[in-house]
Amino acid sequence: MRATDRQYTYYWILPAFVLYAVLFVAPLVIGLYSSLTNWTMGSRMPTRFIGLGNFEFIFSDSELLHAIGDTFVYTIVVVIFKNLFGLILALILSTRLSGQMRVNNVFRTIFFVPAVISTVVLGVVFTRILHPLGLLNEFLKSIGLGFMAQNWLVNPRIVMLSIAGVSVWQWTGYHMTIYLAGIQSIPQDYFEAAVIDGAGVFQRLRKVTIPLLAASININLILALIGGLRGFSEVYVLTNGGPGTASQVLTTEVLSKFAQGRWGLGTALNTVLLVLVALICIPLLRQLRKQEIEE
């Protein structure tokens, strides 16, 4: 602990802490209790404590296990591509490559807009675009890539990838925005010093930009992970877990259980999701924080 640490008083954390603890954490803990019961809406029996019964069910049900697997596949794809594309776009749009700042601003906004679009539109529009006779396949045919045309949202082998694609489309601009803020926070001196030292564009990128973007990369990776593991709306509006159960993910299964009135089981499933997300994100966070450069 540094000498000046004493000056930073805990009191400033208090308001945030109180609000968060009362309106989020407390309900969470209370809610977690129901995952240990057989609470079912409209049940003829009273609710009773069943210990880990729900969890035993979850890990022996093939449909749910399949959903867990699909969730992972989906997450890996979105994390990689959202960050890759987001970073590239941010890099291009933070320079003067296109000439004017105004041009940059317009493009930045265009790339961000998909994040603003309601899921209703997303569902209706993309189910048309990804239809076997829809825009995407027509386009592929027109440029001679007809053999690549697929039944994007029906073929069980690629449906999760298709949904991932839509999610990447929607959120790349969002991640780009975070990268932009990070890039803009890098003091100009570093770049100037690098140029003086004779570093080329790619060297500057590797040695200056990316290391100093550690915080943004960190943030974006974690956000994309959380977004992927807890992804719901895009799956729901594009396929609702279908056809059949080909594209079910954990969150849609949770909804399905709630719709069946099995609130105890649904909460248990949510708890499993929470533990999974925590197990992946917290160690990653700790690892990444160590690499952050602090002055």
Add this chain to the structure above:
Amino acid sequence: MSPVLARRFAVRSVTILVLLLVATVFIIPLFYMVLGSFKNPLEASAFNMALPKQWHAANYSAVIREGSLGRAFINSCLITALSCGLTVFLCSIASFILARKGSRSAELLYYFFFLGSLAPMQVIPTIQILKVVNLYGTYASAILVYAALNLSFGCFLYTGYIKGVPRALDEAAMIEGASLFRIFFRILFPLLTPVNVTVSILIFLSTWNDINIPIYFLPTPAKWTMPLSVYGFFGRYSSDWNLVFADLTLTAIPVVVLYLAAQKYFVSGLTSGAVKQ
């Protein structure tokens, strides 16, 4: 033209071309929505890129009238702006301490806050707690719930960025006898402008588009926000898609305008020369 100028021109043109191509991919789905908002009900239900035979701008006035969009817009602005502001304020001051304090407790608190981004909201217990403090059903309950939900994400973003601001600045001010207030509000906060704007926009976005909180916590149509207005225009068996698209376009516009306007706050350069190594 000199070779340098020619080269710069070429680079610019290529860049713009590439960006335009990429932008097309982003824009096409949006065209479906905007075009559809000007069509008649049957054309709109075809969901294609065909131009409307007639441009029915009246769809927009119909939607504003039937969906009470004026009131919904005000509700959205109110709730979103206040929860956004509250979250930014609480997060920035809390993250300041979390980022600077090197103690174990601060570390634990950081992870404690982080947990909120991982866990889903539990609606029923939250409602019950709000009932205890007699706030259920008020605008304040929605604002506080949004703030509570976004605190995790906000603190996460802020802590990351504050760590990137040289601690030396704080220390220099402390040596001069400045209070914590002064250090934060006068020195640090202005430096965080790009981050402030980013966080504000992201929280604004998630709050503006959210329908879950109003449904559960504001069961009064007069308090409902813009995204919910669309549900008056389509049912399972019968829908007026042209109106739906018009409504959704109107709902999307404020955030887009805000984002465009916020661009000028993404200024580059920070503390250049302020602290010499």
Add this chain to the structure above:
Amino acid sequence: MRAKYSVGLQWPIVFLTAIILLAADGAVFASGSSESSAKSTSAPVTITVAGSQEFHVSTNSWYYYQPTINAFEAQNPGVTVQLLLLPDPQTTQTLQTQLATGEPSDIMFYNKVSAENELDAETNMTDLSTQPWVGRLKQPSLLTSPNGKIYGFNPVVPTDGQGIAYNVDIFKKLNLSPPTTYQQLLSVCDTLKANGYTPFYGPFKDVWTFQIWPTDVWGVYAAKQNPGLWDKINKNQVKWTDVPELTDLLSRGENLVQKGYFQPSALSDDYNGAPAAMSSGKYGMIIIGGVVFISDMAKKDPSLHLGFFPMPAFDDPSMNIIAQSQLGPLLFVPKQGKHVSVAEKFINFISQQSQIQTVTSVPEQSFLPNLKDVPAPTLQPINQQVYDNYVKSGKVATEANAYMKVDLNDLWKYYQDMIGGTMTPTQVMQAWNGKFDELMKAKGFPGF
């Protein structure tokens, strides 16, 4: 120097003040509708009528008819009625949450059987059996719950049914008449296909569309040939796989898919695309869950002529009757509502002869009133047809879904697997057997 950092504190104070003001609510940001307190009675009361957007097809809904609302509010100064339309996917959970937290809307509108299963109507809703309008019902059995009481109000004798809507012009051109047996249906489909038409438009991306076939034909089968079946199934005295006719009828539906009578992209097409599809004239028929599709299309595309006939799934033409869905929506009054008496008063008001008549006097209704003193309105042509051909002569059965006490989405998802070819009808029934047991057990039904 000192004054400078007080600047930083300004806006936090503004926010906190705003929050506190809003906590007081209502006072500062009052709702738009009138809250006149001119009357001698208590403070202004607002009752909320909550339910799914899917019912809000037009402003002519009998349960939320603006002239009626206005009249009620005029007669009861200080009382306002407002409609809370919930997004369809969230409706059930929202209403369940309201009931679970003790903060329900004053009136909920919901389907009858679903309310019994999902909202536990018998426990949560006020018993309305002694309300004045009950005595005026022509067919009180339509509204009676299994325990004999009435919990919801609905003035409708449905003139609706499930079945098949067909393109009259195409049929005429090919000299086809509505089939009454399964064999005739197959032959109609072959003719359509041979002439370049796709026999059926199948919006099977939505899970609830294909299932109209089984729920309809199973309902008809049970009504005519196996009464008491559903009761036995619900008590686990009979299993789904014990009744071969159920599997057989399901296979007949699947057979239509196998023979290519649906468009190849059926699993990618949804119900939203149905209007455009039928308008295009490429399709001969479509399975519908209610004739409202036909009356809606008549408005959207007057050049399209749609007719209606029951599902011809049987070999015997006398089995060709329509199945009807569960009744809905009913207006329920949650017991824990804050203004139960006002809610009951509202329902009483709209049930009055004069009020129902203001609705029914608008021509082209889709229902007949279930009240003795209200004269029949002029029906929409398709509803008149359904009434004349089927309802009047009792050629109706209740769909199978209306007897179910659990959520059926898993079964409907198996249907999608079946359409996609990864499950056979037999496998579907077997898988459903297991699921059904699981779900019934979770709800604590005896025998499981």
